[in-house]
Amino acid sequence: MVQPITASLIPPVAWLTFQSATSGLIDAKRDGLHLLVPVFVIFCMLFAPLTLDVVVSSIFLGYGIAILIRLRQDDALPLARLEAGPLPARIWKAIGVLLILSFLSDILITIAIMLEHIDWRPLIISVFTSFTLLGIGLLSLSRDAVGTTEVDPVETKAEQSLPSEEYTALIMRLDTLMENDQPYLDPDLTLARLARRLHVPIKQLSIAINMVKGENVSRYVNGFRIRNASASLEQGISVTEAMLSSGFNTKSNFNREFGRVMGQSPSAFMQSKEHKT
Numbered sequence: 001m002v003q004p005i006t007a008s009l010i011p012p013v014a015w016l017t018f019q020s021a022t023s024g025l026i027d028a029k030r031d032g033l034h035l036l037v038p039v040f041v042i043f044c045m046l047f048a049p050l051t052l053d054v055v056v057s058s059i060f061l062g063y064g065i066a067i068l069i070r071l072r073q074d075d076a077l078p079l080a081r082l083e084a085g086p087l088p089a090r091i092w093k094a095i096g097v098l099l100i101l102s103f104l105s106d107i108l109i110t111i112a113i114m115l116e117h118i119d120w121r122p123l124i125i126s127v128f129t130s131f132t133l134l135g136i137g138l139l140s141l142s143r144d145a146v147g148t149t150e151v152d153p154v155e156t157k158a159e160q161s162l163p164s165e166e167y168t169a170l171i172m173r174l175d176t177l178m179e180n181d182q183p184y185l186d187p188d189l190t191l192a193r194l195a196r197r198l199h200v201p202i203k204q205l206s207i208a209i210n211m212v213k214g215e216n217v218s219r220y221v222n223g224f225r226i227r228n229a230s231a232s233l234e235q236g237i238s239v240t241e242a243m244l245s246s247g248f249n250t251k252s253n254f255n256r257e258f259g260r261v262m263g264q265s266p267s268a269f270m271q272s273k274e275h276k277t
Contacts, residue, residue: 004056008041011063011099018067018092022077057106064099078191078202082221083248088144095139102132167208173198184224185247191217226261239266
C-alpha cells in the first residue's frame with residue numbers, strides 16, 4: 001500500500017532538487033503544488049486502483065521530460081562549480097533519462113502481461129526498474145548535482161537584453177575582476193558568485209561571455225586557471241601543486257582543460273620547457 005506513494009515521491013523530489021540546484025530558490029506557493037502528486041496517487045489507490053500503474057509511470061515520464069526540456073532551453077547551471085565543466089548538466093540529463101526509462105520499464109511489464117509472459121516481470125523489474133532507481137540514487141550523491149551558493153536578489157530580477165556595447169563593457173569589467181582579484185582560484189567558484197561580484201543578473205553575464213568571448217562560462221574561467229597553472233609549472237612547481245593552486249580539484253578536468261587551452265598535456269608542456277632551457 002505504501003509502495004506507490006513512495007514511488008510517486010521520487011520524481012517531484014528530483015525536480016525540486018533540480019530547481020534548487022539551478023536557481024537556489026524554492027517557492028513555497030509554486031513548488032508546494034508538487035506535494036499534490038502523492039495526494040493524487042492516494043486518491044487513485046482509494047477510488048481508481050486500476051489506474052494506479054498508469055498514473056505512477058506517467059509521473060516519472062512527465063518529470064523526466066520536464067528536466068530534459070529545461071536543460072535543452074538552457075544547460076547553464078549558475079550554482080554549479082565552474083571547475084566541473086559540463087558534468088553537472090550531464091548528471092541532470094542522465095537523471096531525466098533514467099526517470100523516463102522507469103516509465104518504459106512499466107510499459108514493458110504491461111506488454112509482458114498482455115502477451116501472457118508474467119514470468120518476465122521479475123527480470124524486467126530487476127534489470128530496468130532497479131537499474132534506473134539505483135542510477136538516480138548514485139547520481140544524486142555527486143557534489144556536482146547540487147548548487148553551492150545562494151542567489152542574491154540582483155540575480156533573480158527579470159533579465160533584459162542589452163546592446164552589444166554594454167555586453168562588451170560588462171566583459172571588460174569581468175576581465176578586470178579576474179585579473180585583479182583572481183576569483184578563479186576558488187575551486188567552488190560559480191556563475192552566480194561572479195554575477196554577484198559584478199552586481200548583474202546571472203543570465204546577462206552568461207550571455208555576455210557567450211557573445212563577446214565566444215565560449216561558455218566554464219571555459220572562460222578555466223582559461224584563466226590554466227594560464228595560472230602553466231605559469232606555475234614554468235616556475236618549477238609540480239603538476240599536482242599547480243593544479244590545486246589554480247582552482248582545479250580533479251586531475252581529469254585539469255588535463256582536459258590544459259590540453260584544450262595549451263594544445264598539449266601538462267607533462268608535454270613541462271618537457272618542452274625543459275628542452276628550451
